[in-house]
Amino acid sequence: MDIRSELSRRRFVKMLTFGTASSVVAGKLWRRDVLAFCVNTSTQKDAMLKLRVSDYPALQQNYGSVRLGVNPIFGPGGPDGDFWPFMINKDGFGDFHVLDCECRHASCVVPAFDNQTFRITCSCHGSEYDIDGTVLNGPASQPLHQYPCGFDGNDTLTIRVPCWGFDVSLAVQPGGPNARLKLEFPTYRNVTYEVNFREKSSDAWSVASFSTTPTGPANQTEWLADGLPATVYIDRATATGFYAVGMKLVEL
Numbered sequence: 001m002d003i004r005s006e007l008s009r010r011r012f013v014k015m016l017t018f019g020t021a022s023s024v025v026a027g028k029l030w031r032r033d034v035l036a037f038c039v040n041t042s043t044q045k046d047a048m049l050k051l052r053v054s055d056y057p058a059l060q061q062n063y064g065s066v067r068l069g070v071n072p073i074f075g076p077g078g079p080d081g082d083f084w085p086f087m088i089n090k091d092g093f094g095d096f097h098v099l100d101c102e103c104r105h106a107s108c109v110v111p112a113f114d115n116q117t118f119r120i121t122c123s124c125h126g127s128e129y130d131i132d133g134t135v136l137n138g139p140a141s142q143p144l145h146q147y148p149c150g151f152d153g154n155d156t157l158t159i160r161v162p163c164w165g166f167d168v169s170l171a172v173q174p175g176g177p178n179a180r181l182k183l184e185f186p187t188y189r190n191v192t193y194e195v196n197f198r199e200k201s202s203d204a205w206s207v208a209s210f211s212t213t214p215t216g217p218a219n220q221t222e223w224l225a226d227g228l229p230a231t232v233y234i235d236r237a238t239a240t241g242f243y244a245v246g247m248k249l250v251e252l
Contacts (some may be wrong), residue, residue, distance in 0.1 A: 047165035050158050053151070056088070059096075063131065065089045065113035067101060070164075070191050070247045076108040076123045081190035083164070086147060087120075088157070089113045089131045098159050099133045100145035110144070120144070168245045173214060173233065180214070181234045185245050187225030192248040194222055195234060199241040208243065210234045222248070 058064035069085030079085065085101045089112075099120075103110050108124035113131050120129040128137040133144035149159045168185040187193060197208040210232040211218040218235045234243070 046163065047161045048158055049161050049164070050156055052155050053157050054155050059088060059090050062090055062092045062094060063113070063115040063118070065115070065131075067112040069101075070188075072190070073109050076110075078102075078107060078109060082188045083191075085109065086159075086161070087112045088149075088159075091131050096149055096151055096157055097132045098147040098149045099129075100147065102145070103127055103140060104135075104142040104144060105138070105140035164247070166245075168243075170243070179236075180218075181236060181243070182214075182231065183210075183234065183243065183245060184229065184231045187223075187227060187230050188247070189225060189227035192222050192224050193230065194246050194248060195232060196244045196246060197234075197241055199238050201242065205244065208234055
């Protein structure tokens with residue numbers, strides 16, 4: 001894709017989500033870096049999160065579970081930001097269930113599904129949920145919210161995540177053929193953002209350095225947001241390529 005031909009399309013980049021995921025596999029804590037692509041859906045600002053199941057050892061087996069999010073959590077009290085974490089569960093038939101981690105009793109954060117007790121148990125008041133989010137024992141009286149998802153039968157799980165979508169506008173700064181790119185995008189409080197780049201669609205994504213001023217050194221790789229709109233400037237090494245602004249997944 002030629003960057004210059006795309007300048008009239010203000011909604012240039014969608015979203016790339018990346019970071020660290022963790023779960024318990026065979027009684028041991030597992031962690032790894034993960035990458036998933038997110039695309040806006042119409043004007044609702046929902047996002048279609050596409051991730052590779054093979055990136056998560058817990059999801060290679062029935063009754064596996066992984067919990068992910070973009071805001072940190074401190075104990076069961078809730079996220080430090082706008083977004084609750086969600087969990088991905090694989091049931092005994094090989095079907096996937098994606099659940100919001102907000103307990104329906106008192107809004108505590110529930111842990112991932114436990115394949116030893118075969119339930120999700122809220123540590124605040126003991127509410128218990130099944131692998132698909134249905135209530136097993138109170139005091140909660142309503143099931144956990146489900147996110148629509150679909151599996152391609154191979155390796156890709158697609159999840160509709162509410163309110164994660166955002167648009168990024170792109171413009172070329174004055175200064176000739178290799179002038180800086182200016183990216184503008186809305187942010188959410190206490191979410192870390194990065195910019196990724198790849199020259200061809202078949203290339204792997206790499207982290208792009210940026211500046212927060214038009215002429216300052218492009219030596220930053222992360223942006224911890226305060227909820228205000230962000231503007232970053234990127235030095236171009238190639239005339240064509242793909243850029244993506246991403247919210248960084250946090251280890252939960």
